[in-house]
Amino acid sequence: MNHRKETKLFGNLELDRRIVDGLKEMGFEEPTPIQQLAVPQVLAGYDMIGQAQTGTGKTAAFSIPMIERLNPRKREVQTIIITPTRELAIQVAEEISKIGRFSRIKVLPIYGGQSIERQIRSLRLGVQVVVGTPGRLLDHLRRQTLKVDQVDMVILDEADEMLDMGFIEDIEEIIRHTPAERQTLLFSATMPQEIIRLAQQYMTDPKYVTVSKTNLTVPQIEQVFYEAPEKNKLEALCRILDISDISQGILFCRTKRGVDELVAGLQARGFAAAALHGDLSQQQRNTVMRQFRSSEVELLVATDVAARGLDIEGVSHVINYDIPQDPEFYVHRIGRTGRAGRSGVAITIISPREYRQLRQIENITKTHIKRQKLPSIADVVERQKESIKERLIQIINEGKLGYYRSVVDALVDEYDPMDIAAAALKLSMDLEPNSEDVNLNTVNFGNTGARPGMVRLFLTLGRKDRVTPPEIIKLVSDESGISGGQIGNINIYENFSFVEVPEDWANCVISCLHRQHFKGRRIFVEPARARK
């Protein structure tokens, strides 16, 4: 028997049978390199700084030995894991409960935005592992609703961010609460030297375990960039989206407002896009994540809250709509694709002034980011033709064309089959409204974020036109006769706005308002529609 092969299995890492069974149930058979290196050392009790590229299984690298070292008979909290975001706390807690499925360990995520009373009740029931965000962990420590005197392991996931300016004070305070003889583990895909130095303060003689010796990014991610002037960025993005084969994408913006505007712009163009940032309620954040994980949402537009740790299988593309300010964040952002050996594409859009930042990213990550030419309208049209051809072939292969064939049959004697087919195509495509002219009878309203029973209409009137919500209400009601009280949410962005109206009124409002004037400008109205 091949001995080397044998040592590569989880069964050979001297783990409790139940853990190996849990891993098998998850489809994990061989440990990844970081797991292979880290698990034995953590089991041996060492403190550790573990570094390996994004998507290479760091979560299990610390979770497996952590579960192995738990005392199942003790009901007190024995491990604290700290993560920078709520979504990541939830995800890590889920992975631990999957690995520990047969070991029956009790794990609880605690994070802000969720009822603290409920968390207190859950903590009272006896929890062995707590995964939390710094603020909420501190809150519980100060209220003494989280007792940590039995904690013998503290783990910082995304450690370099946790020890960076934004979090360091909270982390220090949390660590001060825990017993000095604990085991401390730090994991991340990036570990700048100054953070490693700083980290020694909280650790005793740590082992430094690293897999990513040269490249910080994984080779399966194709990295490209496009140059576009700031004012044409949205148009550039839409062309890129139109020619790319995206199953699901995460788009990063610098600010929350940037995120909201981009989501509105994409929705107006028919993309199923949704926002994730810190101004949303926790319930909204959870809903968006659920919709994205289930592919109901195709494009997740986010601030850097989504940059680290999130593991979503379907993500084929990461797009930096705004270039990240910090090269480390580039590494984490693009690492949302190309996970667990899969391939992915990372696209960065830069303005001519941002070349310096791009070069800096290339220097730190030691990778080359390939320049790509922006697709022209002709490229987009070509691509559309391709996809029409693909759809036609699919329909032909599916068969069941009896009725349609009988219509064609009645025409072939008199007309050229080429013409008949082309006319049929034109007919079918006329039924799909395009953005120039709205075909009022055939609009498919779809689910676009409007409240049930309402339709979101986009108007080419924005802050630049100095329009206010009351003016929009007045305009809509004056033109269509709908009463102001029937009008729902209104949101005004720089170049456009949206207004929600009851479904029954949508066609009427569109036909009355479309191409009307406001302060001397012609207004175009388009309903938001779900893509396809």
Ligand SMILES: Nc1ncnc2c1ncn2[C@@H]1O[C@H](COP(=O)(O)OP(=O)(O)OP(=O)(O)O)[C@@H](O)[C@H]1O
């Ligand atoms: N041994 C394994 N065999 C198969 N799949 C694995 C194994 N270990 C982890 N995975 C899978 O790989 C994916 C990435 O793992 P994980 O989220 O732990 O990566 P990470 O290294 O923490 O990345 P990041 O730096 O982005 O946080 C997950 O979907 C996980 O289920």
Ligand SMILES: [Mg+2]
């Ligand atoms: Mg991770």
